[in-house]
Amino acid sequence: MWLVVLALVVLLLVYRWHRQSRILENLSDKYVFITGCDTGFGNSLAKQLDKRGMKVLASCLTEKGAENLKKETSSRLQTTILDISDSKNVSSVAEWVSHVVGDKGLWGLVNNAGIPGQLVPLGWLKKNDFLKVLDVNLLGMVDVTLSLLPLVIKAKGRIVNVSSVIGRLPVIPGGYALAKFGVEAFSDTLRREVNDFGVKVSIVEPGAFNTNIQSFLTVIKKNTEDKFHLLPAETKNIYGEQYLKK
Amino acid sequence: MWLVVLALVVLLLVYRWHRQSRILENLSDKYVFITGCDTGFGNSLAKQLDKRGMKVLASCLTEKGAENLKKETSSRLQTTILDISDSKNVSSVAEWVSHVVGDKGLWGLVNNAGIPGQLVPLGWLKKNDFLKVLDVNLLGMVDVTLSLLPLVIKAKGRIVNVSSVIGRLPVIPGGYALAKFGVEAFSDTLRREVNDFGVKVSIVEPGAFNTNIQSFLTVIKKNTEDKFHLLPAETKNIYGEQYLKK
Numbered sequence: 001m002w003l004v005v006l007a008l009v010v011l012l013l014v015y016r017w018h019r020q021s022r023i024l025e026n027l028s029d030k031y032v033f034i035t036g037c038d039t040g041f042g043n044s045l046a047k048q049l050d051k052r053g054m055k056v057l058a059s060c061l062t063e064k065g066a067e068n069l070k071k072e073t074s075s076r077l078q079t080t081i082l083d084i085s086d087s088k089n090v091s092s093v094a095e096w097v098s099h100v101v102g103d104k105g106l107w108g109l110v111n112n113a114g115i116p117g118q119l120v121p122l123g124w125l126k127k128n129d130f131l132k133v134l135d136v137n138l139l140g141m142v143d144v145t146l147s148l149l150p151l152v153i154k155a156k157g158r159i160v161n162v163s164s165v166i167g168r169l170p171v172i173p174g175g176y177a178l179a180k181f182g183v184e185a186f187s188d189t190l191r192r193e194v195n196d197f198g199v200k201v202s203i204v205e206p207g208a209f210n211t212n213i214q215s216f217l218t219v220i221k222k223n224t225e226d227k228f229h230l231l232p233a234e235t236k237n238i239y240g241e242q243y244l245k246k
Numbered sequence: 247m248w249l250v251v252l253a254l255v256v257l258l259l260v261y262r263w264h265r266q267s268r269i270l271e272n273l274s275d276k277y278v279f280i281t282g283c284d285t286g287f288g289n290s291l292a293k294q295l296d297k298r299g300m301k302v303l304a305s306c307l308t309e310k311g312a313e314n315l316k317k318e319t320s321s322r323l324q325t326t327i328l329d330i331s332d333s334k335n336v337s338s339v340a341e342w343v344s345h346v347v348g349d350k351g352l353w354g355l356v357n358n359a360g361i362p363g364q365l366v367p368l369g370w371l372k373k374n375d376f377l378k379v380l381d382v383n384l385l386g387m388v389d390v391t392l393s394l395l396p397l398v399i400k401a402k403g404r405i406v407n408v409s410s411v412i413g414r415l416p417v418i419p420g421g422y423a424l425a426k427f428g429v430e431a432f433s434d435t436l437r438r439e440v441n442d443f444g445v446k447v448s449i450v451e452p453g454a455f456n457t458n459i460q461s462f463l464t465v466i467k468k469n470t471e472d473k474f475h476l477l478p479a480e481t482k483n484i485y486g487e488q489y490l491k492k
Binding site: 087090121122123125126127130131134138139142143146149150153170172173177178179180181182184185186188189190193194197234235238 | 333336367368369371372373376377380384385388389392395396399416418419423424425426427428430431432434435436439440443480481484
């Protein structure tokens, strides 16, 4: 009896050792496309993967972001300018990626780009404010993913979508949570769909990290104060001055 | 000791009896606005609340839907035509509601209208397909809610958003789950926001109900078959004919 238990424990340890030993090889063969590399997570990730020898294709929203990243990385890393909410921009960048990676396909896609949107009470916003944040954080991610999916499938690669803890707990005001909840649904649906093609889909759900984006609390406070004074009288009356002090 | 337990049990029973006895009074005083009353849940709810004496304002997508509903209900029930994805339509209907309810405010808002969207694999869709289903199921609901919110606050009323079991488990293809996840985030954020104003927000998460909308499975099968033959060659090759037989 004890021998059986011992054998099982040994088998388990061997399995775990085996699993942990399967560290990825030939990193220098692999292309990774990352969105939102101007600052924050995207920027850090681009630099780290570049250091480890990967072929990083880093998309930035601004020329300045791309230039700064170039200065801090090797000549392997290539940048492109991308506003993920602009369909034409997305499809031209997808063509560029296809051209660069060629028959190798795209081994990694990291959907990191995003905006906080207006972090003020819902009752202060209009439909268009929600559309704006959805258009970047959700529809932009969908657009980039679907445009690059054939290349990821070609490489039997992986997709990493940056969601947020707000993708599970909508504890901030504004449209951000709606978009991040959508990211969770999109990622989970995609995960099951492309599993058959050898493609893995993961999500990352950061909490409050000190990236270059201002902390949510600061943004919320500032947005709320700025916006309050622009509200129509009816909304101002309903929420009241004391709402700002909460 | 046993006396304390007995006392607690009695207290609990009294509390439950009290809670259950708080059935809503003066139903005939109260206005309820319901979207999507052409068929399905919206239609049934409009008829039921009308029967119970409430003042039902039923919005339908089509003239025909409104006419049919009128035939089956009392003269108390009023209909209006509303495509919730059309901002101008939403704001003119909100004005109409404001005019009808007057100082009483809107005691109930039921956001029921929705569309299934294209229920096919994500890799077969474009950004616009997702935008379409989000524009009705999520942004349309947001628009209607924000436009009527001051009237609901006036009546210290309640908002009921029809989400779906798909709002928690994204087990169908297409953009429907993205929208319903967003509905969950929107409703939960709103719930906390308007609680201070005496407004309650609830969600309903139906599973597979036999409403007039065809069952999801049938729609998914049909959509998938129809759409497959229209796919570009590259996508067709990736997914393959056998995908239809899964």
